[in-house]
Amino acid sequence: MLKASDIVTIEKKIGYTFKNKVLLERAFTHSSASREATKNYESLEFLGDSLLDFIVAKRLMMENPDAHEGALTSRRAEIVSQAPLEKEIERLGLAKFMIVGKGESAEAITGHTKVKSNLFEAIVGAIYFDSGRLEDAEKFVLSKLRSHFDGSYKHDGGDHKTELNEFASKHKIKVEYRLIEQSGAPHDPTFKTEVRLDGLYAGVGIGKTKKEAEQEAAKMAMSRIKGSDARV
Numbered sequence: 001m002l003k004a005s006d007i008v009t010i011e012k013k014i015g016y017t018f019k020n021k022v023l024l025e026r027a028f029t030h031s032s033a034s035r036e037a038t039k040n041y042e043s044l045e046f047l048g049d050s051l052l053d054f055i056v057a058k059r060l061m062m063e064n065p066d067a068h069e070g071a072l073t074s075r076r077a078e079i080v081s082q083a084p085l086e087k088e089i090e091r092l093g094l095a096k097f098m099i100v101g102k103g104e105s106a107e108a109i110t111g112h113t114k115v116k117s118n119l120f121e122a123i124v125g126a127i128y129f130d131s132g133r134l135e136d137a138e139k140f141v142l143s144k145l146r147s148h149f150d151g152s153y154k155h156d157g158g159d160h161k162t163e164l165n166e167f168a169s170k171h172k173i174k175v176e177y178r179l180i181e182q183s184g185a186p187h188d189p190t191f192k193t194e195v196r197l198d199g200l201y202a203g204v205g206i207g208k209t210k211k212e213a214e215q216e217a218a219k220m221a222m223s224r225i226k227g228s229d230a231r232v
Contacts, residue, residue, distance in 0.1 A: 001025065006097055013092045014123060016140060018130050025099070027126035028119070030109055032101035041122035048125030051134070052080050055124075055141045059149060070169030078162040079148045082211055085117035088144045094119065114209055120144075160218035164195070167225065173197050177214045180204075193217050 002010070002025050010024065011017050018024040023044075031040045056076050064072065078084075089095055095110040098119065109115055128137040142149070168175045174197070181192035193213035194204045203224060205216025 002028065002097065002099070010094065010097055013094060014127075014140060015143060016127050016131075016136060018126070020130050023126050023130050027122040028094075028097050029099045030101070030104075030115065032104045032109060033099045034101075041118065044122040044125035044129065045118045046125070047128065048121035048123065048137075049080075051124050051128055051137050052121055052141060055134075055138050056080055056145075058138075059142060063149065068169075071166075074162055074165040074169055077165060078159055079145060081159065081161075082113045082117040083159065084145065084148065085120035086113045089116040089120050092144075094123075112209075114211075160215050160222055164218040164222055167222070168197065174199070177217065179210060179213075195221050197221065 002021075007018075007021055007024060010028070026039060027041050027044050029040045031042055034040045037043050053076065056079050057072065060067070060072050060075055064075075067075075095116055096106075098106065098110050098115075100106045100109050124137050124141060127140055128134060131137075165175060167173075176196045176199070177193055178196065179191060179193050182189055183192075184190045188208075190206060190208060191210050191213040192204065192206050193210065193216075195202050195214070195217040203217045203220030203222075205213045205218070205220060207213035207216055
């Protein structure tokens with residue numbers, strides 16, 4: 001359970017005070033601590049994921065009224081991807097408050113990008129569930145991801161999927177990722193994914209998560225595309 005002092009600290013960091021403190025604790029409870037749907041963060045993460053997509057899409061449309069659907073989709077995908085959400089959780093120092101199962105290594109679990117991005121989404125869902133107001137969830141999202149909208153965020157060039165999506169959108173090409181192999185133990189899987197452009201093989205990637213494998217596949221595809229351009 002979260003200590004009263006932890007709850008005060010978390011609320012200060014996220015900028016929202018919960019009426020139902022149990023809901024806040026649930027948002028920080030990993031499935032290893034409880035498999036009950038009403039006691040871990042998974043369903044809150046599911047809700048938060050949908051809210052996050054809507055909130056970011058709404059803001060992008062407001063700020064870029066003349067942008068085409070493809071460009072908006074690519075930009076939204078970049079903002080709501082795991083890396084920016086993980087970075088914000090790390091900046092706020094919230095991962096250390098997560099509740100994990102007995103005998104589990106909290107550091108090992110919270111060290112995963114996916115877990116930290118899930119926590120961000122669970123917080124979004126919990127805020128909305130607690131207040132019943134989209135505005136409160138929106139305030140949290142836009143304040144924490146402000147740099148992605150005000151122009152201060154510097155893209156590090158590491159989001160290969162976004163780069164490939166932008167290329168595909170520009171040239172009206174369909175991008176499709178296919179999981180072709182999963183190996184390793186259930187608690188430590190390895191994924192192998194290929195990316196196809198208009199149905200044609202363009203690259204393959206391997207990673208510890210599906211999204212990591214997709215990033216590697218997209219990286220190979222962009223490398224091939226740039227190599228092809230250089231030979232023209």
